Each structure stands twice: as structure tokens, then as C-alpha cells.
Amino acid sequence: MENFEPVIVAFCCHYCAYTAADMAGSQRLAYPANVKIIRVPCSSKVDALHLVKAFEKGADGVYVAGCLEGDCHFKNGNMRAARLVESVQKYLEEIGIERERLEMVMMSAGMGYRFAQVATEMTEKIRKLGPSSIHVALVGRESTLQPAGII
Amino acid sequence: MITAERKPLEELIEYIKPFKRLLLVGCNECVTVCAAGGRKEVGLLASGLHMAMLKSGTNIEIHEHTLERQCDPEYIDELVPMIDSVDAVMSMACGCGVQEIARRFKGKPVFPAVNTKFMGASERQGVWSERCQGCGDCLLGKTGGVCPIARCAKQLMNGPCGGSTGGHCEIGEDVDCAWALIWERLKELGQEDRFVEITPAKDWRPGGGAGPRKIIREDLAE
Structure with a gap:
């Protein structure tokens, strides 16, 4: 795929990463437009199905952004999300998708800089990895799901 | 409850390789409770199989359906309208469900997606132990x-x-x-x-x- 621009989906907890994204905006911090944010009430609200479906629809990378350890608004949702991510990483490997394409990150609502940094690092990492094999297959099938409209 | 665990994806792919249209059937009873073959697991497996087949250059059509119970013929009848539009069936129920589907649809290949383990109880969230x-x-x-x-x-x-x-x-x-x-x-x-x-x-x-x-x-x- 020429001029590969990764499609990255970020599931962001309302109480931390989503607010951090806002913070990044107020601080005029730039981060790649490749990252599509989906706001969730808690990182543990993200289901394995959401993560797997994102890849099935052509995402090149996905990450779940939850609160810092010990700071979850719902006590331990972030740790549950981390466990879920780990199990989905194993499932992705079974399917034949690199586990590095899925990540769990943690930040607080005030970490606008960290949000922008994570978005940039993830985009660069996925750019180096190249398009996901599913993305390639979907485009190869001349699917209507073109990169910009995949998610 | 009867407990089960999903088979490795590699084994399931071998089963379905020759087919183009698959019906993946879950069960709302025991395998839902032990998170092996309920509606959610059907969705996850369908997605995984779809991606694995796409990677290998094959496109497979996977229909998903979850029955109230796979071990009762009354519920299996629900599959009748779907069965002609698929080449094979994969069941995520215990061995009883797989066999009931095979008994009902004689001309259709049926494959198990899970390994049925034992009759057990839930010790705590995510842990099941044999009890009977x-x-x-x-x-x-x-x-x-x-x-x-x-x-x-x-x-x-x-x-x-x-x-x-x-x-x-x-x-x-x-x-x-x-x-x-x-x-x-x-x-x-x-x-x-x-x-x-x-x-x-x-x-x-x-x-x-x-x-x-x-x-x-x-x-x-x-």
C-alpha cells in the first residue's frame, strides 16, 4: 500500500484519556489525525468484541486508554481493561495479527502532553509495522471500506 | 454447569477450509455462563475466523445465531430457515448440542468449536472447577x-x-x-x-x- 496512513482507534475513558485529549487541544498540542477517538464511560466498558471488530473492519492499530493505576473512577476498571487487552492480544496472535497492534495505556485527565505523545508514538509504531494484513486484504478485495472510511 | 473451552483457532480453520458459507451456532445455557460459547463468543469467533480466512486469501460468509438451548430439538428447529443457505455448521455448544444439530440436519457437516470439559461450579469470577x-x-x-x-x-x-x-x-x-x-x-x-x-x-x-x-x-x- 503506497502512502500508507495508519488507521488507529483509541478507546478513551471519559474520566481520564478523553479529558486529556481535550487538555491536549487546549494546550494546542498537535497529535496525528490518524487516531480516531471513541469515548467510553470507563476503559473496562470496552469489550473484546469492540477490539476485534475494529481490526476486522480494517484498523491498523487499536489502543485502550484508561486511568492511572489506583485512580479508576470505578475502582479497578482500568486493571480489568488491561487484563482484557492482554487476552485479546493473545487472540490476535492466534488470528495472525501482531500483538503490538493493540495496546493498553494509562494516563490522568491532566496529562494532555502524554495523550499527544501516546497518539504520536502509536501512530509511528504502526507506520513502521505497516498496514495490518486485514486492512491489506480488505483493500485488495476492492472493498468499499477505504482506509479513511474504514472505521 | 457443563464447562467448555474454545478449541485453538488453527484446528477450527482446518475444519472450515473447504466451505464458503458457515453457520456458527452458540448456546445460551452452560457455555454462555462459562464464557465459551454464548452470543458474545460466537461474535468473537466469527470475527476471528473471518479475519484468519481473509489473511489466507479466502472469503468466508459466516452467519451467527445463538439458540436458547442446543440440547433440545425444539430449539434446534429455529435453524431450519438458515440451514439451506450454508455449507456447514459449527457449534459452540457442548458435545450434546453438536450431536443434536448433527442428528437434526443429516446432510450437513457439523463441527465442534469447543472442547467440552466437565460438570463444574464457579469458584470465583473466571475460575471453574470440576465438581461432579x-x-x-x-x-x-x-x-x-x-x-x-x-x-x-x-x-x-x-x-x-x-x-x-x-x-x-x-x-x-x-x-x-x-x-x-x-x-x-x-x-x-x-x-x-x-x-x-x-x-x-x-x-x-x-x-x-x-x-x-x-x-x-x-x-x-x-
């Missing part, structure tokens, strides 16, 4: 409610054996000695005298030793 082997002659009333058939590695009728140390079985530190549990329980109940009673060798005929078992309730059977 369906021996057909329940002796829990004599053993303080702890089953030596399902929970003793040697299925001893008069335990414990010499491999019991500190309440654990010699097969692993994480396995409780059933007979240690029985002793503790009988002590709590003040029924220690039961422990000295010698139980004769078990008759395994009701436990499957006399071949496949069947229950016929005259008042219900048509």
Missing part, C-alpha cells in the same frame, strides 16, 4: 457434601491416600485433597464417626460402566 462426574449413584450425603469421585484424583472411596499433604493432593499444590476436605467438613458437622465406616467398592454400572445411559420418565415421555 455423573456417577449415577450420588454419595455426597455420606461424604459431607464433597465428592470423592470428581475431586479425588484416585476416586478413592476410602481416603485419603498417602499422597495427601497439608490438605493438598500430590498431583499439584493447587489441588485440594478431597478426603481432607471431607474430613474437615465431617468434623464441622460433628460426624467424624462416618469417617471410619468402610465404603465398599463402587458399582460403576450407573456411572456409564454399563454403556450409554438414558432416563425415561414414564409420566413425561410421549
Whole structure:
């Protein structure tokens, strides 16, 4: 795929990463437009199905952004999300998708800089990895799901 | 409940390789509770299989459906309108469900997506342990409610054996000695005298030793 621009989906907890994204905006911090944010009430609200479906629809990378350890608004949702991510990483490997394409990150609502940094690092990492094999297959099938409209 | 675990994706892909249209059927009963073959797992597996096939350059059409129960023919009938539009069926239910589908749709290949494990109980979130082997002659009333058939590695009728140390079985530190549990329980109940009673060798005929078992309730059977 020429001029590969990764499609990255970020599931962001309302109480931390989503607010951090806002913070990044107020601080005029730039981060790649490749990252599509989906706001969730808690990182543990993200289901394995959401993560797997994102890849099935052509995402090149996905990450779940939850609160810092010990700071979850719902006590331990972030740790549950981390466990879920780990199990989905194993499932992705079974399917034949690199586990590095899925990540769990943690930040607080005030970490606008960290949000922008994570978005940039993830985009660069996925750019180096190249398009996901599913993305390639979907485009190869001349699917209507073109990169910009995949998610 | 009957517990199960999904088979490795690699094995499932081998099953479905020759087919273009697959019906993936879940079950709302035991396998939903043990997170192996309910509606969500059907979705996850369909997605995984779809991606794995896409990677190998094949496109497979996967229809998803979850039945209330796969071990009752009345519910299996729900699949009738779908069955002609698929080449094969993959069941995420226990072995009973797989066999019921195979019995109902004779000309359709049916594959199991899970390995049926055991009759167990949930110890805590995400952990299930074997509790019953369906021996057909329940002796829990004599053993303080702890089953030596399902929970003793040697299925001893008069335990414990010499491999019991500190309440654990010699097969692993994480396995409780059933007979240690029985002793503790009988002590709590003040029924220690039961422990000295010698139980004769078990008759395994009701436990499957006399071949496949069947229950016929005259008042219900048509």
C-alpha cells in the first residue's frame, strides 16, 4: 500500500484519556489525525468484541486508554481493561495479527502532553509495522471500506 | 454447569477450509455462563475466523445465531430457515448440542468449536472447577457434601491416600485433597464417626460402566 496512513482507534475513558485529549487541544498540542477517538464511560466498558471488530473492519492499530493505576473512577476498571487487552492480544496472535497492534495505556485527565505523545508514538509504531494484513486484504478485495472510511 | 473451552483457532480453520458459507451456532445455557460459547463468543469467533480466512486469501460468509438451548430439538428447529443457505455448521455448544444439530440436519457437516470439559461450579469470577462426574449413584450425603469421585484424583472411596499433604493432593499444590476436605467438613458437622465406616467398592454400572445411559420418565415421555 503506497502512502500508507495508519488507521488507529483509541478507546478513551471519559474520566481520564478523553479529558486529556481535550487538555491536549487546549494546550494546542498537535497529535496525528490518524487516531480516531471513541469515548467510553470507563476503559473496562470496552469489550473484546469492540477490539476485534475494529481490526476486522480494517484498523491498523487499536489502543485502550484508561486511568492511572489506583485512580479508576470505578475502582479497578482500568486493571480489568488491561487484563482484557492482554487476552485479546493473545487472540490476535492466534488470528495472525501482531500483538503490538493493540495496546493498553494509562494516563490522568491532566496529562494532555502524554495523550499527544501516546497518539504520536502509536501512530509511528504502526507506520513502521505497516498496514495490518486485514486492512491489506480488505483493500485488495476492492472493498468499499477505504482506509479513511474504514472505521 | 457443563464447562467448555474454545478449541485453538488453527484446528477450527482446518475444519472450515473447504466451505464458503458457515453457520456458527452458540448456546445460551452452560457455555454462555462459562464464557465459551454464548452470543458474545460466537461474535468473537466469527470475527476471528473471518479475519484468519481473509489473511489466507479466502472469503468466508459466516452467519451467527445463538439458540436458547442446543440440547433440545425444539430449539434446534429455529435453524431450519438458515440451514439451506450454508455449507456447514459449527457449534459452540457442548458435545450434546453438536450431536443434536448433527442428528437434526443429516446432510450437513457439523463441527465442534469447543472442547467440552466437565460438570463444574464457579469458584470465583473466571475460575471453574470440576465438581461432579455423573456417577449415577450420588454419595455426597455420606461424604459431607464433597465428592470423592470428581475431586479425588484416585476416586478413592476410602481416603485419603498417602499422597495427601497439608490438605493438598500430590498431583499439584493447587489441588485440594478431597478426603481432607471431607474430613474437615465431617468434623464441622460433628460426624467424624462416618469417617471410619468402610465404603465398599463402587458399582460403576450407573456411572456409564454399563454403556450409554438414558432416563425415561414414564409420566413425561410421549
